[in-house]
Amino acid sequence: MAPAALRRRFEEVFPAFLKTGQGAAVGKTTELTARRKDGSEFPVDLSLAAVQKGQEWHAVALVRDITDRKRAEEALRESQEGFRSVVENAPEAIFVAAQGCFRYLNPAALRLFGATSDSELLNQPVLEHVHPDSRAYVTQAIQQVEKLGAPIPPWVQKYLRLDGTVLDIEGSVVPFIYKGEKGGLVFVRDVSERTRAEEELRAKEYLLSESQSIARVGSWEATLQSGATTWTPEAFRLFGVSPDTFVPSAETFVSLIHPDDQPAMQAWMGACLAGLEPPDLEFRVPLQDGSVRYINGRGHLVRDAEHKPVRMVGVVQDITDFRRSEELLLLRTEELKRSNTELEQFAYVASHDLQEPLRMVSSYMQLLARRYQGKLDSDADEFIAFAVDGAKRMQQLINDLLAFSRVTTKGHDFKPVEADASLKQALANLTAAIGESQAIVTSDPLPVVSADSGQLTQLFQNLIGNAIKFRGKEPPRVHVSVERQAKEWVFSVQDNGIGIEPRHLDRIFVIFQRLHSAAEYPGTGIGLAICKKIAERHGGRLWVTSEPGAGSTFHFTIPVKGL
Numbered sequence: 001m002a003p004a005a006l007r008r009r010f011e012e013v014f015p016a017f018l019k020t021g022q023g024a025a026v027g028k029t030t031e032l033t034a035r036r037k038d039g040s041e042f043p044v045d046l047s048l049a050a051v052q053k054g055q056e057w058h059a060v061a062l063v064r065d066i067t068d069r070k071r072a073e074e075a076l077r078e079s080q081e082g083f084r085s086v087v088e089n090a091p092e093a094i095f096v097a098a099q100g101c102f103r104y105l106n107p108a109a110l111r112l113f114g115a116t117s118d119s120e121l122l123n124q125p126v127l128e129h130v131h132p133d134s135r136a137y138v139t140q141a142i143q144q145v146e147k148l149g150a151p152i153p154p155w156v157q158k159y160l161r162l163d164g165t166v167l168d169i170e171g172s173v174v175p176f177i178y179k180g181e182k183g184g185l186v187f188v189r190d191v192s193e194r195t196r197a198e199e200e201l202r203a204k205e206y207l208l209s210e211s212q213s214i215a216r217v218g219s220w221e222a223t224l225q226s227g228a229t230t231w232t233p234e235a236f237r238l239f240g241v242s243p244d245t246f247v248p249s250a251e252t253f254v255s256l257i258h259p260d261d262q263p264a265m266q267a268w269m270g271a272c273l274a275g276l277e278p279p280d281l282e283f284r285v286p287l288q289d290g291s292v293r294y295i296n297g298r299g300h301l302v303r304d305a306e307h308k309p310v311r312m313v314g315v316v317q318d319i320t321d322f323r324r325s326e327e328l329l330l331l332r333t334e335e336l337k338r339s340n341t342e343l344e345q346f347a348y349v350a351s352h353d354l355q356e357p358l359r360m361v362s363s364y365m366q367l368l369a370r371r372y373q374g375k376l377d378s379d380a381d382e383f384i385a386f387a388v389d390g391a392k393r394m395q396q397l398i399n400d401l402l403a404f405s406r407v408t409t410k411g412h413d414f415k416p417v418e419a420d421a422s423l424k425q426a427l428a429n430l431t432a433a434i435g436e437s438q439a440i441v442t443s444d445p446l447p448v449v450s451a452d453s454g455q456l457t458q459l460f461q462n463l464i465g466n467a468i469k470f471r472g473k474e475p476p477r478v479h480v481s482v483e484r485q486a487k488e489w490v491f492s493v494q495d496n497g498i499g500i501e502p503r504h505l506d507r508i509f510v511i512f513q514r515l516h517s518a519a520e521y522p523g524t525g526i527g528l529a530i531c532k533k534i535a536e537r538h539g540g541r542l543w544v545t546s547e548p549g550a551g552s553t554f555h556f557t558i559p560v561k562g563l
């Protein structure tokens with residue numbers, strides 16, 4: 001039984017077949033739908049052959065029920081579609097390549113490469129979409145899969161999106177036959193973010209390691225309970241050990257430090273374990289070459305939510321250079337102190353001992369002058385007068401030198417001194433000069449300072465004395481003020497005198513240096529040298545600011561006590 005449509009077609013072509021034995025279906029197998037008596041339909045295979053009997057042609061038909069085959073084919077088609085839908089919907093990018101070209105890409109793979117349809121990539125060489133850095137690897141992988149049929153273990157390589165941007169891809173390949181071609185089934189994932197994060201981390205680690213090496217600072221971390229300890233590369237370098245051979249721990253670490261410093265280190269670590277915040281600890285590390293490295297260690301306890309110490313983190317810093325220069329400085333300071341003391345003693349002894357013979361010369365010269373004045377010729381009178389004057393000047397110089405050396409050798413201890421009182425005393429000592437010059441000296445309220453009161457008086461006296469001595473045409477006006485600056489008092493003695501040329505500002509503090517002749521202004525040039533020495537002995541400084549013709553201001557500092 002055949003369905004109506006088939007029957008109609010049969011009736012159209014069959015008469016011609018009977019005559020010629022020719023027909024489209026002859027010699028072929030055709031799939032048809034047959035109908036049973038009960039009206040149900042089923043698939044059949046119809047094979048037709050033509051046989052001639054006399055003038056007529058007969059058709060020999062072989063009909064086979066193919067219901068089971070059809071069912072199997074349907075099931076296969078369904079399963080293939082199911083499989084394809086899994087691949088199409090997989091979140092993971094999957095593609096098939098054969099002969100080095102893309103043959104199939106699932107939507108996730110298309111998205112990965114930045115394609116909107118597979119026509120943009122299908123049948124294109126895979127290598128065109130691989131970053132030059134990864135081309136050698138991918139070329140070799142394609143060969144391995146296609147020629148040897150071997151799988152490729154997971155890899156990370158650089159690919160290119162269609163817009164040219166770089167993709168870091170993690171993937172794996174299994175050999176796969178696609179539509180009869182030998183190729184590979186490739187599972188890939190975009191790991192650009194992860195790679196970037198890893199690169200950033202690597203860059204940060206590099207930066208940390210470089211900065212630690214430049215600063216010669218290493219760091220470490222120890223878990224208190226397990227004792228697990230990690231060191232940075234610089235920490236290993238500072239202790240002169242290799243990370244390949246040395247396993248850092250509380251015990252092994254102590255063995256690296258100088259035996260004399262080990263007890264202190266043990267105590268330090270004990271305090272850490274007891275949960276105390278430990279102070280800095282300095283220790284030495286003997287190195288292979290026999291030298292010693294000085295290290296400053298600093299640690300910090302890390303506590304958990306219940307405030308229990310769980311970890312210690314810390315840094316170790318190489319302070320060898322600092323210690324060496326400190327030692328050198330100490331040595332130099334000692335040397336300097338010694339030579340300074342020697343010099344002071346020399347100046348004192350020399351000036352003190354010179355006084356005696358000079359007094360003799362001076363008194364005999366004066367005797368000579370008194371007794372023989374006018375009795376010898378006029379030249380002799382003049383010569384004797386020169387000699388008397390020279391001896392006087394020499395005496396003055398020796399006195400000055402003695403006064404200068406006494407600033408340190410005969411100075412008194414520092415006590416709290418009312419600077420106002422010292423100033424008052426200085427002004428009392430200057431009564432004659434003030435009266436004579438009609439000077440007006442004013443001052444701000446002055447603080448209590450830690451000083452040698454006699455020397456503070458001398459300082460004020462010398463500066464105010466000079467302010468009066470080096471006056472201009474106007475009657476001298478002198479003002480003493482003070483200002484607190486951070487850790488020191490800055491005193492100023494300001495005048496309206498002749499001023500000092502900028503090029504002489506430093507010279508005037510040197511012993512016996514003067515800018516004028518004794519005839520213009522009397523003096524020996526010792527005053528400011530003494531003032532400078534007094535200021536320095538008190539831990540301060542002395543300097544001047546001045547404008548020729550407009551007056552000068554001398555400043556000196558005294559440290560604020562207790563700071």
Ligand code: ADP
Pocket residue numbers: 466467468470495497498499500508509513514515516522523524525526527528529552
């Ligand atoms: P002296 O007063 O004995 O000359 P000083 O050491 O006190 O020695 O001063 C050195 C030089 O500094 C002085 O000769 C003078 O030229 C200059 N000088 C000091 N104080 C003043 C001042 N207030 N004004 C101008 N010049 C000054």
